[in-house]
Amino acid sequence: MAYNEASKNATMKYQRENLEQIRFWAPKGYKDKIKAHAAGRGMSMAEYLKKLIDEDMNYEP
Numbered sequence: 001m002a003y004n005e006a007s008k009n010a011t012m013k014y015q016r017e018n019l020e021q022i023r024f025w026a027p028k029g030y031k032d033k034i035k036a037h038a039a040g041r042g043m044s045m046a047e048y049l050k051k052l053i054d055e056d057m058n059y060e061p
Contacts, residue, residue, distance in 0.1 A: 031045070038048035
């Protein structure tokens with residue numbers, strides 16, 4: 001299935017209605033360390049960070 005304008009618009013609408021972005025600053029090189037560590041666990045950086053935060057907050061989605 002090709003990614004077309006309708007698909008793009010549907011993705012953007014879903015993101016607007018259901019997601020929010022969280023950003024923070026870290027020392028140079030830190031992002032690469034997190035990304036590599038997450039990949040070693042078979043996860044994306046976002047999945048890994050969300051898992052850590054959920055565990056720390058004792059949150060089960």
